[in-house]
Amino acid sequence: MPCEGYTVEDYKAVLDSNLYGTVEISRRFLPLLRQAGGRIINISCTPPLSSSVSFSHSPYVVSKAGIEGYSDMLRRELYRQGIKVSIIQTNTSHLDANVNVKDTADKQLTRLNCQGNEMENVYSNEFIQAFINGCQVRTKENNSLTDYEDEILASFISALTDRFPQARYVVGSRKTRLLSKLYHYMPDFFIDKFLMWNLSNG
Numbered sequence: 742m743p744c745e746g747y748t749v750e751d752y753k754a755v756l757d758s759n760l761y762g763t764v765e766i767s768r769r770f771l772p773l774l775r776q777a778g779g780r781i782i783n784i785s786c787t788p789p790l791s792s793s794v795s796f797s798h799s800p801y802v803v804s805k806a807g808i809e810g811y812s813d814m815l816r817r818e819l820y821r822q823g824i825k826v827s828i829i830q831t832n833t834s835h836l837d838a839n840v841n842v843k844d845t846a847d848k849q850l851t852r853l854n855c856q857g858n859e860m861e862n863v864y865s866n867e868f869i870q871a872f873i874n875g876c877q878v879r880t881k882e883n884n885s886l887t888d889y890e891d892e893i894l895a896s897f898i899s900a901l902t903d904r905f906p907q908a909r910y911v912v913g914s915r916k917t918r919l920l921s922k923l924y925h926y927m928p929d930f931f932i933d934k935f936l937m938w939n940l941s942n943g
Contacts (some may be wrong), residue, residue: 744799752800759804774824779817781826782900783812787911787921801860816908827900829893830921889913893913 772779782807784803809828816826827929889912911921924932 752803755800756807757803759801760807760811763808765809767815771787771819771824775822778823780824780901780906781812781815782897783808784825785809785812785828785829785830786919787830789911813908825900825906827906827908827910829891829896829900829910831889902908 767783770779772809773779785808786801802803811827812828819826851921892912896912898915900906911918927935
């Protein structure tokens, strides 16, 4: 669904769970973490370049971007207190029990169809088709936890036990890890064009 198709309530529903839940849990446990010298590990998703969800579900993307920023702030603020903060980035739905990819995609397509001509008049056919492709790709990519359980477990162990844990651990295929690295060095216009081309071509 294009951004304007979502209501504030749609954003709040996702932010309450993904972002505000993370903030509240961190706040409540910080006193105990200081006493025990614990660590914080938050779950996010891979950068938009390697994630089809980035095109068709803006509330989810906003919530995960918020987790990234919040985790970065925590890591810098808590460094001198001995509390290390890491982010494990996965492919959209590997660890996110709050997102039923097929149901979400179906609901978005239904809402898009209800808005019909209005959306078609505003957005190009290419844009609408890319959105539909994005929903279809997300359904196909609804991988189970077992697909990357060894890599996920290794990331958690590293984040918990390494003397100098990474700020971010990227979990996924070779393509996902490569695109995640390149994402930070590519100009925005290239990323935008790549996303449109990738989704338009299924």
